[in-house]
Amino acid sequence: MTNTTAISFADKLYSFLLFLYPAEFRLEYGSEMQHIFREGYRENSGAPIFLAGALGDLLVTALRQHLEILVQDVDYALRMLWKQAGFTTIVVLTLALGIGANTAIFSVVNTVLLRPLPYPNSEQLVAISSYNQQKAEEQRGVSPADLLDWRAQSSAFESLSLYRGEPVNLTGTSQPQRFSGIVTSTNFFETLGVKPLLGRTFSPDEDIAGKRQVVVLSYALWQQNFGGDPLIISKTFTLNDQPYTVIGVMPPGFAEPSWTQLWLPLANNSSELQSRQNRYFTAIGRLKPAVSLEQAQVQLDTITIRLDRAHPDTNHGWRVRILSLQDQLVGNIRPVLLILLGAVGCVLLIASTNVANLLLARTATRQYEFAIRSALGASQTRMIRQLLTESVLLALLGGSIGVLFALGGLQLLIAFGPADIPRIKEVSLDGWVLSFTLGISLLTGLVFGLFPALPLARGTVNQTLKGKKVGSGQQRTRDVLVIGETAMALTLLAGSGLLITSFLRLQEVQPGFDTHNLLTMVLSPADFKYPSNGAKARFYQQVLDNIEALPGVTSVAAISDTPLSGSNLIFPFRIREKANTNTGDFDALYHAISPNYFQTMAIPLLMGRTFNIHDDEQAPSVVIINETMAHRFFANENPIGKHLVLDYLGKPFAPEIVGVVGNVKHNGLAANLSPEMYVSGLQLPWFSMTLVLRTAMEPLSLSTSAQRAVWQVDKDLPISYIQTMEKIISDSVAPRLFQTLLLGLFAGVALLLAAVGVSGVLFYSVTKRTPEIGIRLALGARPQDIFKLIIAQGMSLVAIGLGLGLIAALALTRFLNSLLFEVNPSDPFTFVFVSGLLLAAALMACYLPARRAMGVNPIEAIRYE
Amino acid sequence: MSEDLQSFLPLSPTFFHILLALGDGTRHGYGIMQVVQEHTQGRVCLGAGALYDSIKRLLALGFIVECAGNEERRRYYELTRLGRQVTAAEAERLAQLVEVARSKSLLEGI
Known part of the structure; x- marks a missing residue:
């Protein structure tokens, strides 16, 4: 009984598998093959070895039959296509267009979205950012003080590191130069898991202030600026007026973040490390192998709520979001x-x-x-x-x-x-x-x-x-x-x-100022040459006077960060006349400007006055706010005469509002308007200021004479990003x-x-x-x-x-x-x-x-x- | 004529076995398989797929043709004149090789 069942099962299986053959072959020989199989099966009394042999034979010959047909068909098809060459060309080109476009776009998608980051176990790498729903803050960096607490209290991370951008001036060489640097915790390279091409990366004690200062170069910088000098390790250069020793060169292609040219360790005694409000650092971490993103998020949630209670004045409402580093990098695109x-x-x-x-x-x-x-x-x-x-x-x-x-x-x-x-x-x-x-x-x-x-x-x-x-x-x-x-x-x-x-x-968006015939350039004076605000203010005043005297310059001014350039400084503040407000309750974009900035940019004054050369260190401190700030914080009152209270790099600063000016699209033509405050550069000059020149002619034609005018004041001064405002705007879109x-x-x-x-x-x-x-x-x-x-x-x-x-x-x-x-x-x-x-x-x-x-x-x- | 036959040689072992099996009369597929096994003391056991794959080629080459047989439902094959000549030529080729082997005393113990 079982034997007949087995026979009929094997028989059915065989007849089913016969469908693997091309139809012609099956129709021609199928029933014969079935017959042979049945006889053989009976003769061998269903031995598995017979069954295996028969099935193997079937698969191999089925494949051979199909290949035979394929060769015939391809041969025939090629002859047909060749005979109708015109038709073939049109079809092939049409398809090539479609498939080519798809291949190109997919290769971008593949690299940018699908291919893992070029780091070992890159799926463990995460980026951490803060947000505050109560303040409508969608995405901010993190503060070092908070990060130290996470490091101490969370067990989810193998390592946590942070960094921020740092413009670096190289002096003492033939021409002063400015590089895009990164100041980072010493475990930065270990977190990413990258090894240097030459030398070494930071050792854990190299964040101690006063020790020998060290720098790691990117491959591109090493090649372009140091000619790929194989003996560069241990050489010393003057960066930001301090001697720095090169300890390593990173491999080609490594740049994290992508614009970085060199990396410096963040000094462990830096005052930045103290404040929880310095949310301008980027945090990256490596999760422990068995820890998921969600688990790490849960841990950090608990810790941030604890920090919220412990430090309500700085951490109220602040939470963090963990994304994989890859998502963080490509999320927008x-x-x-x-x-x-x-x-x-x-x-x-x-x-x-x-x-x-x-x-x-x-x-x-x-x-x-x-x-x-x-x-x-x-x-x-x-x-x-x-x-x-x-x-x-x-x-x-x-x-x-x-x-x-x-x-x-x-x-x-x-x-x-x-x-x-x-x-x-x-x-x-x-x-x-x-x-x-x-x-x-x-x-x-x-x-x-x-x-x-x-x-x-x-x-x-x-x-x-x-x-x-x-x-x-x-x-x-x-x-x-x-x-x-x-x-x-x-x-x-x-x-x-x-x-x-x-x-x-x-x-059609009005940026809020006249964009035509404006030339901009970034000046980065050395801090040690101009240690006081007064010295910096005098330096800038002298530069402005020199340039103003140039033929073709209608007007010139300076600002800490030009509109649409992508850089922004956000300062928390409170309003002295409003009781029960804390510093940190509000914030606004912060700019330091020279007195005639609004006039040069053609930004309209709506109330009060602009700055003049008497708004210097000796005079009472003053601030000008934009229309959005006036509406948001002084809805039904006159802002003139009120005082903002800011924390300026650890020192309290309480300027009086003396004017209200029109809005400027600082963060991009498509971005929402933000509250903005302008302080007098004669009182609080920023380290690095951008000159804006209103010209009577093609702006770029003045770039050489303007640079020369700057170098008359300081021959070691690096000048960078010389470009027209129109270029800045076109880059932004x-x-x-x-x-x-x-x-x-x-x-x-x-x-x-x-x-x-x-x-x-x-x-x-x-x-x-x-x-x-x-x-x-x-x-x-x-x-x-x-x-x-x-x-x-x-x-x-x-x-x-x-x-x-x-x-x-x-x-x-x-x-x-x-x-x-x-x-x-x-x-x-x-x-x-x-x-x-x-x-x-x-x-x-x-x-x-x-x-x-x-x-x-x-x-x-x-x-x- | 014999020049033309040479172009078919050497035959693949499977072809040769099938042609030999048909040497003494018409057979159906299963019959061919059995005779091949008999001829080789069971050492050569053709699968059904391999058998019909070869039959299809032999038909295309004109070495065999389909013919009437005893059982209505089965398909029978027999050698054509060409098939017979090719088989003979292959056998002769092999016989000559065996002769060479014998002359070099390679077949002593057999």
Whole structure:
């Protein structure tokens, strides 16, 4: 009994596995093989070794049969494609465009979003930032004092380190220079797990003040400024007027954060370490191997609540957020990249649709070929397989050329893309990208190959030999494809239209000052040369006087940080006249300015007065606030005469408000307005100030004479970032411009492809309908009627596609919200505009086929039938 | 003619076994398998897949053809004239090699 069950089971298994063979082979020999298997099975009384042998034999020969067919099909397909070289070229290039664009964008996504950071066990690396919901503070750094408490009280971290930027002046060489440095805790490199290329990194005791001061250089700085000197270790340079000894050079490609040129240890006695309000440090940590991000978050939550209770004046409401270092780095760019990936995906779909339509038309012309093959015994599946082999081959050819396109496109992307895309320099076509390309090529080939293969599957071909024409089914497929690609093109147009509208709105934003003919340059005087505020103030005054005297300079001023430059200083303060307020309850952007800053920048004075040269150290301290600050903190009162109380680097400072000025878009054209305060640079000059020169001529033409004027006062002074305000503004919108251009490019390609698709389908239809058109003309229809008929046929498809596209766009554009500026994701103007654009393009696409239809000669058309 | 036959040689062992099995009459697939086993004392045991893979090729080469047989439902094969010639040529080729081996006393103990 069991024996018969086993026999019947093995029998069924075998007959099931026979389906692995190509249909022809199975139909021809399947039952014979089954017979042999059954006999053999019985003879060997079901020995497992027999079963294994039989199955192995089956698998190997099935594979061989398939390979045999594949070789035949590929051979045949290559000959077909070669014969129709024009057709092949068009299809391959269309696909190469779509696949190439996808490969390029995916390689960016792959590197930036998917590839782990180049550090050992990088998944353990986290970034910690603070936020305070009560103060509407979304994202701040952390203070060193808080971090020391976390380090002491949390068991989740293997190490925690912190850093902040530090401009570094190199002097004593031929030309004074300024570098972007990082001041960091000594365990910084251990946290990341990177080893130096030369020398060593910091030892734990190198944060002790007064010990020999040391510096680690980046590879790029070592190469560019020190000529890759192999003996650089132990050499000493003057940085920020102190002797520093080079102890190490990091390997190429390592820069954390990305703009860093050198690293210095943070002195352990620095006054910055004391205050919990110094939330301007970046904290990174390495989690212990078994600890998850969530566990670490829970621990830090407990500790921050404890700190909140213990230090309510500084820590009230402050919480922390832990993100993986990778998320922290790429979080902002992720939506942009995913949207772009979606957009190129659409472009590929549209390209594939066109190819499917072309193949469909070609299949129609090949009907006789298939009918004859069918008559000669080829099965339907065999012919479908042949067609799919051809389309996959086309897609693979397209994919190979697409990879070349992608290589070129990536060079452009890296060259012209904004530098602020993290890790953009690492982008390359690696194995993952090539697998992705292979995958989408195969998928594309299979999907668009299915459309022309469908009529075969329906058996319509067999009717061909009987003299029947292909039915309306194929025309319907074609129509659906046109509707689909029109809808996708509209969706992309709507998305890029919204970005363009945003960008135009952004261009209209008033920055709050006159941006024309302004030259800026950053001065970084050495602290030891100008130790007191008075000395600094006199230095700046002298520089300003020198430059003011230059021909071509209308006016000159200085500010600690220019608008839109990306740097900002935020100072907590309280208002003396308001009881029950603590320092730290409010904060505002802080700027130190020279007296005629507002006049130079053309920022309007709204109330009170501006500074003058008498607002110096001897005079009572004064402050000017912006309109937003006046509204927010002095809603129904006169701010003039009130006093702010600030903590200025450990010293209390209580200036009187003497004026209110207009708002400036300090944090970017798209950013919200912030409260801002301006103090007199003659009272509290900032270490490094930016000069702003209003010029009567092309601003950059003055840069040499202005530098010379500065060096007349101090020949060792590093001058950096010499640029026009217009350049600063265009840099500040460069990422947005880049997104807009890229999405616009994809939408443009989509529109073009869709128009070509509509045109192609109509041409084909006109050819098919030539006899019908001939009859209509013979029966008295005027050529204009025919013209209208064809236009109506095309436009009715487009109209359906447009409608579907509008629905899709309305559903999808909300994902763009984070990239939009003052535009609703369903902005009616944009939607109407892009619909109009699509209709216009579609009309043009219908025009040529309609013209051809008009020109049909009725007599010839009917004879042709 | 014999020049043409040479171009088919040497035959793959599987081909040769199948052709030999058909040397004395028509057989169906299972029959071929059994005879091959018999000829080789069970050392060569063709799988069903390998057998029909080879049969398909031999048909394409024109060495064998399908023919009528005893059992209605089974498919029978027989050698064509070409198949017979090729088999003979292969056998002769092998026989010559055996002769060489014998002349060098390599087959002593057999």
